[in-house]
Amino acid sequence: MINRRDFIKNSGLVIGSAAMSTPIFGTVAETKKKIIRVGLIGCGGRGTGAVFQALEADPHVHVTALADIFEDNLNNTLSALKQKYGDRIAVTEKTSFLGFDAYEKLIKSKVDVVLLCTPPNFRPAHLALAVKEGKHIFCEKPVAVDIPGLHEVEAAIKLAKEKKLCLVSGFCFRYSFPNREIISRVQDGAIGEIKAISSFRHGGELSYKERQPEWNDLAYQLRNWYYYQRYSGDMIVEQTIHSVDYMSWILNNELPQKVTATGGRQSRPWNKFGNVYDHFAVEYEYENGFRTFHFGRQQNGTTPRNTVEAMGTKGYVNVGINTNYEILGDQPWRNTERLNNMYQTQHDELFQAIREKQVINDGDFMINSTLMAIWARLSAYSGRTLSYDEVIHSKEVLGPPTEDYNWDMQIDELTIPRPGHYKFT
Secondary structure, three states: OOOOOOOOOOOOEEOOHHHHOOOOOOOHHHHHHOOEEEEEEOOOHHHHHHHHHHHHHOOOEEEEEEEEOOHHHHHHHHHHHHHHHHHHEOOOHHHEEEOOOHHHHHHOOOOOEEEEOOOHHHHHHHHHHHHHOOOEEEEOOOOOOOHHHHHHHHHHHHHHHHHOOOEEEOOHHHHOHHHHHHHHHHHOOOOOOEEEEEEEEEEOOOOOOOOOOOOOHHHHHHHOHHHOHHHHOOHHHHOOHHHHHHHHHHOOOOOOOEEEEEEEOOOOOOOOOOOOOOEEEEEEEOOOOOEEEEEEEEOOOOOOEEEEEEEEOOEEEEEEOOOEEEEEEOOOEEOOOOOOOHHHHHHHHHHHHHHOOOEEEOHHHHHHHHHHHHHHHHHHHHOOOEEHHHHHOOOOOOOOOHHHOOOOOOOOOOOOOOOOOOOOO
């Protein structure tokens, strides 16, 4: 695990003799024309968006395989892809993989790049196998839902670096051009010494799929996976982690010493919508006593807010995601350019790196930011302030390993955590 004192600077792009020593697709002339074969694991909304963006990133990207546990998801994605991209979609009956082992069949098929877009509890196993098989990867956030899973991811990222594989994360805020400009200026001293950072991710409740007669208990949960601890890791790990990642990015990905969090479930009924919270508030405390704060909620009828603010001795950062990007103070700056599509930029830069025989690897900050979100959840659930040394040795596992999943298995029956009663392990 990345030590608190190890800062991950810049974007994770590695250029030089080490990265250039082994061409990924042969000679430069061959590389410019080479078909890049892409496979998608997880044909839900985010996965479908990701595979469309991969196709837009490079005219010689072809989609050759799809994988999902639900046949309707796969068929809907395949139909949409064929309608827009025609012969660039080379998915056949033999490369349409269904079931809990579909990911393994796809990764071991003849694909060059895999897009990992399933519920995050499956991410460690999927990422580990993709790296083992030498695939380039787009990996949605978060990368795990518990600390043992995060250690598995850490090992996979280490191997990906050794193999010089490209690995781009779903932490999309880092692919926004105005965000990058602000971070660059702040880290060059534009607001002086940073004294405090806060982030808010306030929004409504997520969509919900009513149970259908043909669904068993597990299918029902997996259709609504973000409402269950086992599959999502709760809302701070699955959604508002973006805000936590932004704060970490400002601080060069430094990890705190300890975390104090609170949370609960106020708006959702306790007998429906799974076993996750609908709000969190978190204090991250660093070595010098410096603190950052995060607030997140998913409650209908409330005021929305998606902001990051940093206060320094010489200025102030005010970011409203997708609306406002500015620095006030001694070195003022305000974004006046049209916003880029950060989701598309993720894929543009991934496939450009592959084409140009560079290595881009987001692994280190993927681990750190996922750790910070899991850490906050464990603190809120238990009602305890947790140190780095405590959380990094947590043994709690939210669900069975990926290879044990089957349609007759026991579902997630974890209770809604009550601080003071929930036992941290």
